[in-house]
Amino acid sequence: MAIYRKEAKEAAAEFVDQHFPLCQCALLAGSTVRGEATISSDLDIVIFDEQISGSYRESFRENGWPIEVFVHNFRSYQAFFQSDCSRARPSLPTMVAEGTAIKGEVRLKAIKAEAEYLLEKGPEAWTEETIGIKRYFLTDLLDDFIGSSDRSEDLFIASALSASASEFVLRTNGRWIGQSKWIVRALRNFDQDYANNFTAVFNDFYRTGQKAEVIKLVDNILIPCGGRLFEGFSQGKKTHSNINGKAEKI
Template sequence: MGDLNRLEPVKAARKFIENYFPYCDGALLAGSVVRGEATKTSDLDIVIFDKTYSSSYRESLIVYDWPIEVFAHNLNSYQEYFASDFKRARPSLPRMVSEGIILKDKGIIDSIKSEAKELLSKGPEKWSMEIINTKRYFITDTLDDFIGCSNRAEGIFIANTLAELVSEFVLRTNNKWIGASKWIVRSLREHDTKFAEQFVEAFDKFYRSSAKDKVINLVDEVLEPYGGRLFNGFSLGKE
């Protein structure tokens, strides 16, 4: 792509709306270009609202030398996504709407943004002790696999699973939103910068040298306030 000659993100997004969605009721530009975190592979995340659409859809395009991700909704479907994101504790669409730069608005955007911001400020649904204990058990089970594993290849992927489980546990027990991929670290940093650094350092040490001590200590520190590792006596689904 001709990065040096392509339009600035907002200009490209506005031109895209004018030419491809001229009759929409509202549009927002979101994502890394809005947050100031864009890289050379970043795309333009554009949220479209159009009351004439029968359902929501997602589409990927390359226009004006920009990769563009379109998230199209009618004036009701976005609420279903808000509810789904709340349930899974990953507020992808609410975050995009909340942070989005307005590209076009026929008087609908302010109320939708307010809904998104209210959901984000509320935080995810609080975990019950039953859920916490179930998560403790699966973290313990994965940690045992990690400790006992002597196969480097298998150990890498056990560590991946352990990192996801532990990050989820820390964030959800603190009533914070979780994330996937790069948003794991971003969500941890939003919650606690010092812990995020400890988390990255522990797993980075393992990936570099196969040393497990920092990961094991980290997991035990995370579980300790909730009773530590859990295996003996755990039961799930027994009547």
């Protein structure tokens, strides 16, 4: 039986009027704004209310819609902007930048401009040390994948490998990353053809069990940064002075 639900923006405006009537600003974000809504899509609503003491998130179901609401005051959202950008997954800046105003459009302009600036700026570049660490652990996953002869283990290693490989190629190219469905969306934003090939390679492995193309893909991702890394890798090693006053590693 079909479930009746109001048009997304109408349902969102009604929700805000009922639950946050005193808020200064509200916007609707997510798949409904991007024109990508499916039968399981929810309404993502961001609230700005100067009366609340801190940020929180809450879930509802109204007018046939599951609703996720993200509530901030006019200071707390900045910490979330910073945190999201530090982890290179700009969830809140993306919602704010893409969102459609429900209430307080004029006041939202400055916040949207801040979000758009952060998205355009991109994530902070990985240091050489971070690249080395990521190379090492990506190499370790690839070695596990190559050496495994257990189909059940292969499936889970491949899943971890695809996530780590996508992170590596995106971050070393100065791009935002994602998780779950946002991984492939981040790859598409980087390069549509590359994303198509990346998903096709892993899809072929899941279908046939053949590993060669996955190994080739990951090696090609590692090559610009020096290739696989195992021998010589060190992390957390400290130094001390010997009796002659020279520094030694321990």
